[in-house]
Amino acid sequence: MTTQLIRVGLSVQQNFPICKSFPDKVYEVTYANMQDLSIVLKNRKYEEIYDELESNNNYNIKMIDGALLQLLYTYKTKKLIRHRLAFFPSPYLESFQNEPEIYEDDEIYADILEKNIMAVPIRFDYDPNAFQEIDHPKSHLTLGQFKNCRIPVSSPITPSLFICFILRNFYNTAFLKFSNELTFQHTLFDETITNLEKKLLHIAIF
Template sequence: MLTATEIYNDIVNVTTKVISAGISSGGEKMPSMKHEGNISEIGISGVKDIASALKNMPYEELHSVLETHKFFNFRLADGGLIQMIYLFKDDKIWKHKLGYFPSPTFEPYQNEAELYMEDCIYLEILDKRVLPVAIRFDYDCTDGVHSDLTHPKSHLTLGQYKNCRIPVCSPITPSLFIEFILRSFYNTALINFSETINFNFIRFDQNATQKEMDRIHIRIR
């Protein structure tokens, strides 16, 4: 089972590599780690968790608040925000919130596509058929929260849909999360900078239920 220190170091590693590749746009923050009793929290340096204040907020406003309060680990060149927060209890994974919040609109890039064609970070969004979709991987093993299929301990939410909880076989580590986001939405940049963005993946143990594994789900080996 992975420890809080290992996850902290994984966030430092992926953040450093994203910066080195030049696909972030400044404002990067290294993770913070604080301990209170048997709880360890890996958060974002210098930023208070404001997640509870963001519920039922229009997406454009939500993205603006995240950016204004700098509630992100790093900002990608096209305005996408990456957020990674973990909680451990007795040095075992308890909760995590991993978010990718793309710019609310790609129109400024799509309307002047010729200006961005030479920069690989923008290539995937220049097609006018492309729409921004928020991505969240959440994990919570608190007693009473989990409900088979309805609320898996580890799940993927697309587009802020309240009841979109696609089962995931295990909690997600920072390196796997960032590689997934880059491969899915910044594929050209990932390929071009493959020598720099060469993550060493670490993995949590699987803990999805049999019923969740019998349905469409995300499995990581």
Template sequence: MTAPGAPLLIKDDIYEVTSSLLKTGICDDQNFPVLKDSGCVWEVVFDGAEYISIALGEIEYSKLYAELSDKRSYNIRLIDGGLIQLMYRFDGETLLQHRLAFYPSPTLRPFRDDEDAYMTDELYLEIVNRRIVPFPIRFDFDGREGVHVDVEHPRSHLTLGDVKNCRIPVSAPMTPRWFIEFVIRNFYRTPNRDFVGNLPRHRGRFSSTITANEESLIHLSVPALEEVDAIGGG
């Protein structure tokens, strides 16, 4: 069965941003996206995605990170150990769900494992010489019937850390390209490297899903790209 256009576009978007990060040297390991057919539902996932259920339990962050890292449950591992997961589900052309997560490393990899990098790699030093308090960041979308509750459970929302009821409204679902830019621009900016400028062009956008009540609150807005077509039926 031939996959619909929207899942293919998202798969290609993930492939392109992953390749771009590899070329710049900020990504040091990856699992390229795969497309799975589950009846009429198409999933854009990665090898190791079956282990994300680890993140649903109440587990100390350092142990959670170690499990995801050891099982290579990520699309992208960044140079300092930060893990990025990108997962989408479609019903034909219509987006059902997405889960876009960033897990910073709670500890830098041991010096003995990366001695040469610490000593000679300027990029590595730029990235790791930072004081950060690591916590997971996740953009979720769920367009399934009966899930959305106005204000309390926005269709598209941002969760910070492991706060169960933290759901900051987001104006629309997010493409892989926008999510990667969000992470790189806000957590990996350095004085000497322009990682964002090297990312591939935007391939599309999702239509707005925010309600009037949610928009009246503090919320995040995904920039509209009027010159390109909407993806996934909104």
């Protein structure tokens, strides 16, 4: 996926995936240069969080507009025990929006030139050890760094589903343009949502 995003010009900087092994048959699928991510949970301005991640190259992919993508998976043997998938839009889109003539001839920038766009970070988490029905679903979506925003998701998210979700919703013009070149293989994890959580507004994956 990283190679394909580079090929179509959507990734301008990247750290390729690596695998780290730990005791008890635990291993992480992460990225080179991955550092402490506690910064994203601290009560600090979003610009400061973004700047620290960006300056330390603490991401998988840096998109054409500066948005950062992070994909972290933890397994024990062959069982997924945790994941963290994050999208950190650049808080500095003014550089694109104030000088649109630089970018308007390239349609892949079309989705980021609107002046009413607001940067909202998005995170998909899977953590069954922290499970509390409804209050902390095993798999959930957090919007805008809100501490108690945990929208139930029917299952953990695979890398291809996450990347396609980001491209389809935030880079739709480019996604449609390069649809024949972005040939991701889609797989699904088993469902983890409870029947009670299904009665809430939630995200379903089939």
